[in-house]
Amino acid sequence: xxxxxxxxxxxxxxxxxxxxxxxxxxxxxxxxxxxxxxxxxxxxxxxxxxxxxxxxxxxxxxxxxxxxxxxxxxxxxxxxxxxxxxxxxxxxxxxxxxxxxxxxxxxxxxxxxxxxxxxxxxxxxxxxxxxxxxxxxxxxxxxxxxxxxxxxxxxxxxxxxxxxxxxxxxxxxxxxxxxxxxxxxxxxxxxxxxxxxxxxxxxxxxxxxxxxxxxxxxxx
Amino acid sequence: xxxxxxxxxxxxxxxxxxxxxxxxxxxxxxxxxxxxxxxxxxxxxxxxxxxxxxxxxxxxxxxxxxxxxxxxxxxxxxxxxxxxxxxxxxxxxxxxxxxxxxxxxxxxxxxxxxxxxxxxxxxxxxxxxxxxxxxxxxxxxxxxxxxxxxxxxxxxxxxxxxxxxxxxxxxxxxxxxxxxxxxxxxxxxxxxxxxxxxxxxxxxxxxxxxxxxxxxxxxx
Numbered sequence: 001x002x003x004x005x006x007x008x009x010x011x012x013x014x015x016x017x018x019x020x021x022x023x024x025x026x027x028x029x030x031x032x033x034x035x036x037x038x039x040x041x042x043x044x045x046x047x048x049x050x051x052x053x054x055x056x057x058x059x060x061x062x063x064x065x066x067x068x069x070x071x072x073x074x075x076x077x078x079x080x081x082x083x084x085x086x087x088x089x090x091x092x093x094x095x096x097x098x099x100x101x102x103x104x105x106x107x108x109x110x111x112x113x114x115x116x117x118x119x120x121x122x123x124x125x126x127x128x129x130x131x132x133x134x135x136x137x138x139x140x141x142x143x144x145x146x147x148x149x150x151x152x153x154x155x156x157x158x159x160x161x162x163x164x165x166x167x168x169x170x171x172x173x174x175x176x177x178x179x180x181x182x183x184x185x186x187x188x189x190x191x192x193x194x195x196x197x198x199x200x201x202x203x204x205x206x207x208x209x210x211x212x213x214x215x216x217x218x219x220x
Numbered sequence: 221x222x223x224x225x226x227x228x229x230x231x232x233x234x235x236x237x238x239x240x241x242x243x244x245x246x247x248x249x250x251x252x253x254x255x256x257x258x259x260x261x262x263x264x265x266x267x268x269x270x271x272x273x274x275x276x277x278x279x280x281x282x283x284x285x286x287x288x289x290x291x292x293x294x295x296x297x298x299x300x301x302x303x304x305x306x307x308x309x310x311x312x313x314x315x316x317x318x319x320x321x322x323x324x325x326x327x328x329x330x331x332x333x334x335x336x337x338x339x340x341x342x343x344x345x346x347x348x349x350x351x352x353x354x355x356x357x358x359x360x361x362x363x364x365x366x367x368x369x370x371x372x373x374x375x376x377x378x379x380x381x382x383x384x385x386x387x388x389x390x391x392x393x394x395x396x397x398x399x400x401x402x403x404x405x406x407x408x409x410x411x412x413x414x415x416x417x418x419x420x421x422x423x424x425x426x427x428x429x430x431x432x433x434x435x436x437x438x439x440x
Contacts, residue, residue: 001222001223002221002222002223002356003221003222003223003225003226003227003352003353003355003356004248004252004353004356004357005223006223007223007252007255007349007352007353008251008252008255010255010257012257023424023425023428024428026425027425027428027429027432028224028432030415030425030429031228031411031429031432031433032224032227032228034408034411034414034415034429034433035227035228035230036227036348037230037232037347037348037351037363039365043408043409043414045414046413046414046415046416047414047415047416048415048416048417048418049415049416049417049418049422049425050418050419050422051418051419051421051422052419052420052421052422054419055418055419055422059418086416088416106367108367115366115367115368115370116340116365116366116367116384116385116386116387117337117340118365118387120336120337120340120341120344121340121341121343121344121347121386121387122344123341123344124340124341124342124343124344124345124346124347124348125344125345125347125348125351126344126348127257127341127344127345127348128256128257128344128345128346128347128348128349128352129227129348129352131257131345132223132227132348132349132352133223133224133227135223136222136223136224137224143257145259145336145338146335146336147326147328147335147336148335150335156418157416157418158416159416164336165336166336166341167336167338167341188254188263189263191251191254193266194254194263194265194266194267195250195254195266195267195268195269196266196267196268196269196306196308196377196378196379197268197269198268198269198270198271198275198279198376198377199270199271199272199274199275200272201271201272202269202270202271202272202275204243205243205246205247205250205269208243208244208247209247209250209251209254212247212248212251213251213254
């Protein structure tokens with residue numbers, strides 16, 4: 001699928017079947033995630049992969065509270081999803097990388113010195129690469145935020161104590177489902193609220209953006 | 221360009237010409253950025269656009285120290301680049317969004333309560349969408365981290381005091397340049413160091429990933 005189309009069509013798909021994703025397709029999605037950029041080419045974002053029922057169940061049990069999935073029919077696809085990817089990042093590696101001779105002048109040898117914590121940004125770039133690649137390969141994807149269970153997951157994946165579990169992506173073959181955004185936030189904001197043109201030439205883009213953005217409702 | 225190819229070919233391009241980017245191409249790149257997902261569909265990532273020499277110069281002056289660009293011939297393309305995009309995010313909007321009735325049960329009504337700060341992750345997803353779209357449209361892109369000048373830029377863009385300037389993307393038509401990674405980090409890590417298979421079925425992907433990743437050297 002063409003890149004711009006994949007970026008535009010990407011949306012959260014929680015209605016997923018239990019049918020397996022073939023190895024080549026899943027490898028291509030993980031490979032895409034590993035291609036995302038990282039500050040100083042630190043490459044400290046890693047992807048943990050679970051495919052078998054037991055490892056998937058342990059991840060979902062860590063991330064959710066008992067009964068949470070059972071009480072939400074719209075989320076049951078996450079249990080069926082044949083693959084879960086955990087996007088993780090080790091912030092300590094960024095301090096180490098920027099302590100190296102070619103980076104030391106930047107003054108970022110400890111994490112407190114970073115005005116913007118680029119490890120989270122890099123994890124987000126990895127997430128988008130995964131989601132766009134999945135869309136291009138007709139694989140549905142939904143994210144599960146890490147609001148609990150991080151220590152359990154870190155141990156499960158055997159990651160360093162400094163590593164963080166940023167987000168989990170459930171992948172599977174999508175069932176048809178209606179396009180809808182977050183219940184209280186249906187529809188996109190007008191791009192005038194999300195774009196700041198800093199000069200007249202930039203201002204010229206706003207009507208074009210409204211047209212491009214208006215072509216889609218729904219979201220997440 | 222096909223989505224997986226764009227994700228794989230993306231790399232930092234600092235050698236950019238001064239030739240303008242046409243409106244439709246630049247609008248498509250910004251539109252791609254606005255399509256990235258956001259936690260709770262908060263949509264609080266915004267993109268500020270500078271195209272005219274004066275606004276571009278003010279941004280570069282805020283982000284760099286005097287003489288920094290002049291002393292680095294490999295960075296001079298950033299001055300020529302006909303468009304700069306500032307990816308910004310307002311973390312306060314996330315607390316407000318999760319204070320709404322449909323999200324309040326998550327307990328995330330103040331930023332301190334978020335285990336993972338998803339505003340940075342969302343900004344990173346936006347960044348990747350911009351970079352992949354630019355690659356697909358044969359536009360070169362290089363990022364400039366916000367290590368100084370954030371307050372000046374916030375004022376310049378007229379953003380809320382709670383907004384953060386996450387990263388700047390310089391866009392332009394790329395000159396041919398050798399593929400190289402960060403000077404001390406040429407080459408990618410072996411995917412065995414960046415992938416954690418949690419079961420035997422996941423383990424099966426590792427040789428495929430080594431093959432996919434091995435096809436490329438260089439990075440950033």
